[in-house]
Amino acid sequence: MSEISLKTELAGIKMNSPIMTASGTFGFGEEFEDFADFSTLGAIVVKGTTLQPRSGNKGIRIAETPAGMLNCIGLENPGVKVFIDEISPRIKKYNCPIIVNISGSTVEEYGELANMLDIDAVAAVELNVSCPNVKEGGIAFGVEPKSMMSVIRAAKKNTHKPVIIKLSPNVTDIAMMAKAAEEAGADAISLINTLMGMAIDINTWRPVLGNITGGLSGPAVKPVALRMVWEVRKAVSLPIIGMGGIMNAQDAIEFFLAGADAVAVGTANFVEPDITVKIYDGLEKYLGQKNLTDIKDIIGKLQA
Amino acid sequence: MSEISLKTELAGIKMNSPIMTASGTFGFGEEFEDFADFSTLGAIVVKGTTLQPRSGNKGIRIAETPAGMLNCIGLENPGVKVFIDEISPRIKKYNCPIIVNISGSTVEEYGELANMLDIDAVAAVELNVSCPNVKEGGIAFGVEPKSMMSVIRAAKKNTHKPVIIKLSPNVTDIAMMAKAAEEAGADAISLINTLMGMAIDINTWRPVLGNITGGLSGPAVKPVALRMVWEVRKAVSLPIIGMGGIMNAQDAIEFFLAGADAVAVGTANFVEPDITVKIYDGLEKYLGQKNLTDIKDIIGKLQA
Amino acid sequence: MILHKHFLADGAIIRHEKIGANDVYLLDIDIFTNAESFAAGQFVQLQVPDGEILLRRPLSIADVSGSRIVLIYRLIGKGTERLARAAVGSKVSILGPLGTGFGLECKRPLLVGGGLGIAPLLLLAKRFAGQADILMGCKNAAQMDWPLPLFKNVVKNTFITTDDGSMGMRGFTAEHLPKILAENSYDKVFVCGPEIMMKTVAKITAGHKIACEVSLEKRMACGLGACLSCTIETRQGRKKVCKDGPVFNSTEVFFDE
Amino acid sequence: MILHKHFLADGAIIRHEKIGANDVYLLDIDIFTNAESFAAGQFVQLQVPDGEILLRRPLSIADVSGSRIVLIYRLIGKGTERLARAAVGSKVSILGPLGTGFGLECKRPLLVGGGLGIAPLLLLAKRFAGQADILMGCKNAAQMDWPLPLFKNVVKNTFITTDDGSMGMRGFTAEHLPKILAENSYDKVFVCGPEIMMKTVAKITAGHKIACEVSLEKRMACGLGACLSCTIETRQGRKKVCKDGPVFNSTEVFFDE
Numbered sequence A, B: 001m002s003e004i005s006l007k008t009e010l011a012g013i014k015m016n017s018p019i020m021t022a023s024g025t026f027g028f029g030e031e032f033e034d035f036a037d038f039s040t041l042g043a044i045v046v047k048g049t050t051l052q053p054r055s056g057n058k059g060i061r062i063a064e065t066p067a068g069m070l071n072c073i074g075l076e077n078p079g080v081k082v083f084i085d086e087i088s089p090r091i092k093k094y095n096c097p098i099i100v101n102i103s104g105s106t107v108e109e110y111g112e113l114a115n116m117l118d119i120d121a122v123a124a125v126e127l128n129v130s131c132p133n134v135k136e137g138g139i140a141f142g143v144e145p146k147s148m149m150s151v152i153r154a155a156k157k158n159t160h161k162p163v164i165i166k167l168s169p170n171v172t173d174i175a176m177m178a179k180a181a182e183e184a185g186a187d188a189i190s191l192i193n194t195l196m197g198m199a200i201d202i203n204t205w206r207p208v209l210g211n212i213t214g215g216l217s218g219p220a221v222k223p224v225a226l227r228m229v230w231e232v233r234k235a236v237s238l239p240i241i242g243m244g245g246i247m248n249a250q251d252a253i254e255f256f257l258a259g260a261d262a263v264a265v266g267t268a269n270f271v272e273p274d275i276t277v278k279i280y281d282g283l284e285k286y287l288g289q290k291n292l293t294d295i296k297d298i299i300g301k302l303q304a
Numbered sequence C, D: 001m002i003l004h005k006h007f008l009a010d011g012a013i014i015r016h017e018k019i020g021a022n023d024v025y026l027l028d029i030d031i032f033t034n035a036e037s038f039a040a041g042q043f044v045q046l047q048v049p050d051g052e053i054l055l056r057r058p059l060s061i062a063d064v065s066g067s068r069i070v071l072i073y074r075l076i077g078k079g080t081e082r083l084a085r086a087a088v089g090s091k092v093s094i095l096g097p098l099g100t101g102f103g104l105e106c107k108r109p110l111l112v113g114g115g116l117g118i119a120p121l122l123l124l125a126k127r128f129a130g131q132a133d134i135l136m137g138c139k140n141a142a143q144m145d146w147p148l149p150l151f152k153n154v155v156k157n158t159f160i161t162t163d164d165g166s167m168g169m170r171g172f173t174a175e176h177l178p179k180i181l182a183e184n185s186y187d188k189v190f191v192c193g194p195e196i197m198m199k200t201v202a203k204i205t206a207g208h209k210i211a212c213e214v215s216l217e218k219r220m221a222c223g224l225g226a227c228l229s230c231t232i233e234t235r236q237g238r239k240k241v242c243k244d245g246p247v248f249n250s251t252e253v254f255f256d257e
């Protein structure tokens, strides 16, 4: 049992486990100090960061839905400078790779962010392309291959770090988007970001969320996320970080079997702040029961 | 209170209420004879029908997921001839409009089906375009506007009945698909069909479903369905039949507020076979509480 | 066979307890409807209390008495684990009676059950008013804890097999069936249990030219014949396990290899 | 103010009962951790039992005693309705203590509470060891059923308002506040209740140049400052209600129009 290893490497980043945290759901890690064991985490993916500080959306920002939640935080963040100058020195002590999730409103902003974050304290950047492309009529970068590819190229050109592209599930053909990402030079693929959804208050006749629509996450989306991981696994050879509704080790194992090289835990952090530790223990136990010693023994092993 | 009216008309079909049943979830109506009150139903949408009888998919056909279910029935049905000759005479007695959901593997098949179903017993056809287009590499008709438009045109050319197009939610831009449907001459829009998903058995390392992937339905998808109804409402003026996770009157009201002219109840029929009656009663009660008398008083009234 | 209209009832739990060491529970529910005429082999769709579980769960009617029905189930997954927590006095929604029951026309019936497949044979045995024999098999003596007392006074002869020989005859039921059939003059065999067991029994009874009915299990959503989750191919064409079954003539069905 | 490490505990329900006719419940939970040092105004994130409800629910700590905490809540929607069914003896997961509590530095405190906002003032009153006065408002006399007995021996003077005048003074708390402030020499006011009430009280105390703290409510997912569901704009920049609050200086926050 003591030989079981969850250690892994993803896009050149050495990780103590294939369990990461999903952007926007784990703050900067500090908020979970009392519950998480950073030595069991593969990486902390911090909140979506932009060039300028952003105050996010007004009004109600979350709504609970059946087995899920909607959010329209609106990328509230202190801006990349504060991250680099104040936050990153503080969270260095966790000795855990830090991946910065970045969002721009133009292609150039992604390049600039990647460049600014090409620093020791940062292990990789993850491109959030679910945000509106202001120059192109506000359509999200991530639902159209061309704009997504320019964003990836802009980031790659400006950093020595691995560039992870986080795919939006709100597309017709996720495999095609993944192939485009591979062609554009991405080093790894995260999926899925949230599904676009909505909730309505039948007493006030108004949308529950201040921003009208929001991103659906949590167990409700797991079947869609798994299907997408599996489709992308068949389409590209890049490493995949699977996420979407992972609430326990069983869910994580489903993603590994479907082909995810690592997983990220999102909404579950809100429900059980120590969930990443529990998933770590659960994976060890599962491998032990199956007489396996290495997490890689199950990755992509779905017989379909 | 006695003046409250749920009566409505959709694409020229007179309906006792705006509550319909979703294709594939209510059989041919007969199965629910002990529980449904056909005088409170707007229409029965029968199981997806094809030219030839189909035996459907092998292996496990359903899987439960958080607040949802996956199905890969695979369009099992007795074929259009049996429907016309044997089933339709039997279900005439319900005095409830019958809408036949049809699927083809070529554009021509949709035309042929529409033509054969241009009979008294049928109030309308609903085109299921979530099935693979065998001539075009097996991509579903409904994820690409051109093939969807040819299907609509083929149906319209071959019937005097209203043609309802049932949109697939597995697309980047549902509003664009709706506009294309309107342009092609559809008389009404149903949405959403199921989201493509997957489930994995971590003991056997195999997909749970015989067909590997399946369609996700139930409460889990409601936020996505509502968002799509709202987006389509803004994009086109065709009547909309909203569905996806409706489990009670509250859910139905959310769809009406978002802009649905009628709703269809799917998965909920499996959980509570008398759910359509309960929703009818719930709608009456809600209108009464709000001092409204007509269901149309709430349709599209979302303040957003 | 009597055909019933379906009922949908908020049943009240009268009794609910673990009756088998191997996580087997007995649930006695008042459904406020006369249940006496329900056929052995029919089942109900039970809604797992507390709302987290979406789909109903199919469970065989193991016994009836007045307006009460008895279900016997084993913990398998989320649904049954959640169900096991339901308190006496609480409500549970029941849809039934579903499907067609066993055909009772015969003189010397032998019931063959394995594992939880033994449950529906209880009502069947009662329908035969003590005239049936039963052959039941489990892994070991410990797992015989719940069926033994239940069948004590409702069958004539009881044959027992355990995989490990810790009680009765060692081995599978089907291994001992030929001898039992040879030594008795059964005119019909009723089987409920794991698929492999039903398949083997079907083969043996066919060889002996004895009528045989099997009770199948398939994943179900509606239980009413509407969703087509549970379709199987039979020699008589496609059938729905929930509506045309779960009981079928053994010669009618194809068992998967 | 003492800062605590957070705990995450499977609490055991010791007492759980309806204490107010208007669907108000009291929940007494053993969290197996010393709770005595929790600050009045802090809250917990409670996981609604039975698994259907995804997100935790924020509830103020109304009282503490040894390793036990008391929560008082009103039925609002799905979560609290489900919670109300939790049986004594069953478990409930509690994450806490969250946020910053009220600042106790003052000599003559006046607590002002409306509706369920009265709950956290109970622990606050105890922290002031009987030296605080309370002004509480409800719709009518019936709704005073639960706070009256709870506050009986823990405050000095009790002022009561009801919207309909069926008990105490007729009208809203804020209408009577100026007179109460004029007739007493309070040096700090603590308010918890509907936003409109807190806003008005904040205005009045500002006019009287009396320090005032308000306790805000916002939808929360994490409760830990990570998800940014609960951000508000303040005069000191953006703050998180769950971590920087829920208690704020009344002069710091902007009340929505």
Ligand SMILES: Cc1cc2nc3c(=O)[nH]c(=O)nc-3n(C[C@H](O)[C@H](O)[C@H](O)COP(=O)(O)OP(=O)(O)OC[C@H]3O[C@@H](n4cnc5c(N)ncnc54)[C@H](O)[C@@H]3O)c2cc1C
Residues within 6 Å of the ligand: B063, B064, C043, C055, C056, C057, C058, C059, C060, C061, C071, C072, C073, C074, C075, C076, C077, C078, C079, C080, C081, C116, C119, C120, C216, C217, C218, C219, C220, C246
């Ligand atoms: C007609 C019929 C009668 C049955 N009678 C009994 C009985 O009397 N006693 C008993 O213990 N069991 C019986 N079963 C099996 C019982 O339905 C399953 O054990 C139960 O559904 C498992 O639910 P779960 O949530 O605990 O398991 P999970 O594995 O978590 O369930 C996941 C899904 O798979 C389905 N499923 C899992 N196992 C089976 C199975 N064997 N058959 C059909 N669906 C399954 C569930 O209904 C659910 O939809 C019967 C099944 C059928 C079809």
Ligand SMILES: Cc1cc2nc3c(=O)[nH]c(=O)nc-3n(C[C@H](O)[C@H](O)[C@H](O)COP(=O)(O)OP(=O)(O)OC[C@H]3O[C@@H](n4cnc5c(N)ncnc54)[C@H](O)[C@@H]3O)c2cc1C
Residues within 6 Å of the ligand: A063, A064, D043, D055, D056, D057, D058, D059, D060, D061, D071, D072, D073, D074, D075, D076, D077, D078, D079, D080, D081, D116, D119, D120, D216, D217, D218, D219, D220, D246
């Ligand atoms: C710091 C804090 C302390 C609180 N203390 C108490 C207390 O001591 N007693 C009490 O009765 N109530 C208190 N509330 C309000 C309580 O959290 C809500 O009444 C409760 O969450 C309603 O849940 P529900 O599922 O019944 O309602 P639903 O309306 O079904 O809940 C839907 C969603 O909205 C959220 N929500 C609904 N109302 C509120 C609200 N007023 N504030 C924040 N989120 C809300 C829920 O948490 C949930 O995420 C407090 C709220 C906060 C933020």
Ligand SMILES: Cc1cc2nc3c(=O)[nH]c(=O)nc-3n(C[C@H](O)[C@H](O)[C@H](O)COP(=O)(O)O)c2cc1C
Residues within 6 Å of the ligand: A022, A023, A024, A025, A047, A048, A049, A071, A073, A075, A101, A127, A128, A166, A192, A193, A194, A216, A217, A218, A219, A221, A243, A244, A245, A246, A264, A265, A266, A267, A268, D227
């Ligand atoms: C409150 C919240 C905030 C989020 N913020 C971001 C973000 O800033 N950038 C991003 O790429 N994804 C963001 N996400 C998406 C998550 O990282 C993740 O992709 C998604 O929630 C699916 O995983 P889950 O179901 O485990 O939560 C956010 C999700 C939630 C719930």
Ligand SMILES: Cc1cc2nc3c(=O)[nH]c(=O)nc-3n(C[C@H](O)[C@H](O)[C@H](O)COP(=O)(O)O)c2cc1C
Residues within 6 Å of the ligand: B022, B023, B024, B025, B047, B048, B049, B071, B073, B075, B101, B127, B128, B166, B192, B193, B194, B216, B217, B218, B219, B221, B243, B244, B245, B246, B264, B265, B266, B267, B268, C227
């Ligand atoms: C078991 C099952 C079978 C279905 N069969 C069909 C079908 O034949 N044709 C079709 O257009 N939609 C079919 N659907 C989709 C439903 O009609 C509906 O669009 C979808 O389930 C969303 O609604 P719901 O969440 O209320 O179930 C099926 C759904 C289920 C669950």
Ligand code: FES
Residues within 6 Å of the ligand: C219, C220, C221, C222, C223, C224, C225, C226, C227, C228, C229, C230, C231, C240, C241, C242, C243
């Ligand atoms: S379970 Fe729906 S048809 Fe059998």
Ligand code: FES
Residues within 6 Å of the ligand: D219, D220, D221, D222, D223, D224, D225, D226, D227, D228, D229, D230, D231, D240, D241, D242, D243
């Ligand atoms: S609730 Fe998550 S930051 Fe406040």
